[in-house]
Amino acid sequence: MRAGLMARLAWHDYRADWRLSACAVLALVAVLAPLLVLFGLKSGLVGSLTDRLEQDPGVREIVPLGGGRYSAARIDELRRLPEVAFALPRTRQIAATADLYPNRPGPVVSVEMLPTGPGDPLLGALPQPQRLDEVLLSRSAAEKLGAGVGDELLAAFGRLDGGVAEYQRTRLRVVGVLPLAAFQRDALFGRLELLEAVEDYRDGRAVAAFDWPGMQGSGAAQRIYPGFRLYARDLDAVETLRQRFAAEGQEVATQAEAIAQVRSLSRNLGVVFWIIAGLGLAGAFAAMTASALAAVARKHRELSVLRLIGFPTAALLAFVSLQALYTGLISLLLGGLAYLAAETLLNQLFMQQAGEYACRLEWHQYLLAAAATLGFSLLAAAAGGWRAAGIEASEGLRDV
Amino acid sequence: MLRLRDVRKSRGSGSQRFSLWVPRLDLYPGQRLAVVGASGSGKSTLLDLLALVLSPDPGGELSLRSAQGEQDIAALWRAGRQDRLAELRSRELGYVLQTGGLLGFLDVRGNIGLSRELLGLGDDGSVRRLAEQLEIVDQLDKRPSALSVGQRQRVGIARALAHSPKLVLADEPTASLDPLNAARVMQLLVEQSQARGACLLLTTHDLQLARSVGLSLLGLQVRRDADGGVTATLEGAG
Numbered sequence: 001m002r003a004g005l006m007a008r009l010a011w012h013d014y015r016a017d018w019r020l021s022a023c024a025v026l027a028l029v030a031v032l033a034p035l036l037v038l039f040g041l042k043s044g045l046v047g048s049l050t051d052r053l054e055q056d057p058g059v060r061e062i063v064p065l066g067g068g069r070y071s072a073a074r075i076d077e078l079r080r081l082p083e084v085a086f087a088l089p090r091t092r093q094i095a096a097t098a099d100l101y102p103n104r105p106g107p108v109v110s111v112e113m114l115p116t117g118p119g120d121p122l123l124g125a126l127p128q129p130q131r132l133d134e135v136l137l138s139r140s141a142a143e144k145l146g147a148g149v150g151d152e153l154l155a156a157f158g159r160l161d162g163g164v165a166e167y168q169r170t171r172l173r174v175v176g177v178l179p180l181a182a183f184q185r186d187a188l189f190g191r192l193e194l195l196e197a198v199e200d201y202r203d204g205r206a207v208a209a210f211d212w213p214g215m216q217g218s219g220a221a222q223r224i225y226p227g228f229r230l231y232a233r234d235l236d237a238v239e240t241l242r243q244r245f246a247a248e249g250q251e252v253a254t255q256a257e258a259i260a261q262v263r264s265l266s267r268n269l270g271v272v273f274w275i276i277a278g279l280g281l282a283g284a285f286a287a288m289t290a291s292a293l294a295a296v297a298r299k300h301r302e303l304s305v306l307r308l309i310g311f312p313t314a315a316l317l318a319f320v321s322l323q324a325l326y327t328g329l330i331s332l333l334l335g336g337l338a339y340l341a342a343e344t345l346l347n348q349l350f351m352q353q354a355g356e357y358a359c360r361l362e363w364h365q366y367l368l369a370a371a372a373t374l375g376f377s378l379l380a381a382a383a384g385g386w387r388a389a390g391i392e393a394s395e396g397l398r399d400v
Numbered sequence: 401m402l403r404l405r406d407v408r409k410s411r412g413s414g415s416q417r418f419s420l421w422v423p424r425l426d427l428y429p430g431q432r433l434a435v436v437g438a439s440g441s442g443k444s445t446l447l448d449l450l451a452l453v454l455s456p457d458p459g460g461e462l463s464l465r466s467a468q469g470e471q472d473i474a475a476l477w478r479a480g481r482q483d484r485l486a487e488l489r490s491r492e493l494g495y496v497l498q499t500g501g502l503l504g505f506l507d508v509r510g511n512i513g514l515s516r517e518l519l520g521l522g523d524d525g526s527v528r529r530l531a532e533q534l535e536i537v538d539q540l541d542k543r544p545s546a547l548s549v550g551q552r553q554r555v556g557i558a559r560a561l562a563h564s565p566k567l568v569l570a571d572e573p574t575a576s577l578d579p580l581n582a583a584r585v586m587q588l589l590v591e592q593s594q595a596r597g598a599c600l601l602l603t604t605h606d607l608q609l610a611r612s613v614g615l616s617l618l619g620l621q622v623r624r625d626a627d628g629g630v631t632a633t634l635e636g637a638g
Contacts, residue, residue, distance in 0.1 A: 005517050009506070016505035305501045308453060309515055309559075310490020312483040393453035393489075
């Protein structure tokens with residue numbers, strides 16, 4: 001009841017004194033709007049860069065350098081690490097190529113072969129090859145071959161046997177085409193068994209599954225892989241894994257540096273933001289304090305009349321605080337609108353990809369800014385409120 | 401209702417000292433009193449003491465009898481119970497200031513109704529009735545700045561009476577008005593206070609006007625003391 005009365009009285013006075021109120025609001029908006037834009041730029045820019053890193057599986061790839069010797073069991077061990085999202089052995093590079101024949105007249109396309117399996121981040125939601133003769137193509141390979149999902153292609157694998165070139169052909173079925181962003185070179189993705197079969201054939205061994213001739217008896221049980229395809233679970237895991245491999249003496253190529261750069265950019269922008277915010281807020285705080293004190297001095301007579309009529313100390317404090325709150329609320333509204341306009345403009349200017357923003361504030365960030373603004377407004381009004389609370393009813397009643 | 405015994409209030413010291421001494425003063429409902437005296441004779445000090453906005457010097461007795469029982473005002477002052485004093489003011493007192501003391505950001509209706517709103521009293525038509533009786537009903541929606549000085553003073557009187565206080569104090573209510581207006585405003589103030597059974601105590605330097613509306617007169621006798629200070633004594637109190 002009395003709170004409502006005070007809110008109404010404070011509002012009436014706030015409106016009647018609109019010039020002074022407008023000054024206070026504009027002073028606050030002048031600080032608030034640029035800070036919101038800066039905040040939005042920081043979180044938009046860093047957010048976009050981080051999103052880009054997180055959405056690009058290539059960033060999480062860890063590529064072993066130099067030839068290694070890994071057993072299937074060792075790679076299985078790697079896959080089970082909590083930091084690892086996906087790990088699969090690779091066969092020898094030289095054995096992992098195929099010549100693909102287009103179904104239309106055109107040149108043969110030589111592609112590299114990569115093993116794939118469940119959880120391969122490059123494939124995403126694309127179908128997995130279920131059978132030995134099912135493969136996926138990279139976008140560039142598919143375009144060169146004019147092949148799409150469901151097509152069958154003739155593939156040839158060659159070997160030199162005692163100086164004589166031999167080759168085997170088999171038909172492969174395309175079950176998917178990777179997006180260009182996932183893989184840029186000409187490649188086919190097949191089951192590890194397919195790559196192992198081709199490697200066996202190159203090594204001169206027979207492959208029963210394809211009925212390819214060669215030496216009988218295989219060393220498959222002790223197969224040694226020169227490398228692996230490995231993806232970290234998230235950006236943080238990249239650095240952890242890099243250190244782990246380094247400790248084991250295995251040199252790896254990672255994007256850890258790029259990740260660290262984005263991280264440090266985020267941190268440094270954060271520091272820049274807080275320095276500017278600190279300076280701006282300190283200025284706004286001083287201005288608001290001064291304006292609250294000035295308002296109390298101006299309204300001294302009114303406040304002492306309220307005191308005389310019998311309003312309690314808390315009411316006078318509320319009178320001053322509520323007006324600071326009004327300033328805070330109106331400034332937030334105007335500052336928010338100014339920010340939205342700036343955000344729209346900046347995003348139109350800088351938008352590079354759909355779903356990416358140069359400037360963006362989440363709702364919780366805006367709410368945080370709102371709470372901070374109102375808190376600061378009240379704090380700044382405290383000095384004025386303190387002075388108002390000390391006003392005696394007998395003061396200022398007789399200055400004509 | 402308000403009872404003063406040997407109440408003093410001093411300001412300054414030495415030859416700059418000014419003291420007000422009220423040996424005895426009792427205020428009852430229906431009383432109509434005028435304190436007359438030259439400017440600087442302590443009229444405002446007396447009024448502030450009665451209005452519970454100025455603390456009396458230690459010693460003496462200052463108490464208020466209300467519906468809630470007897471209140472020792474001097475003790476409340478000593479205990480620093482400002483909000484209790486404010487509450488008593490809001491309920492028991494109406495104060496007419498020399499210049500109206502209106503809030504510029506409220507219209508006339510809001511100004512008159514303020515004391516009622518503070519007490520949580522609904523609008524029972526008394527605001528409008530008062531405005532009619534004080535001949536300012538056409539001004540209800542205007543801001544005080546749009547009114548003449550005389551009209552403002554009537555609004556001030558209406559506000560002081562709107563919550564039906566027991567004690568109405570008025571500080572030179574007609575000092576800033578022309579004689580014709582002054583007589584009318586004084587008459588309205590006395591009439592309306594009386595109609596509500598309130599005790600009216602006002603200060604004025606217009607002895608003739610005070611007599612013409614039937615006010616009992618109290619005088620402040622100023623005398624220089626041995627230490628060079630000045631003491632004003634309230635005389636003729638009933």
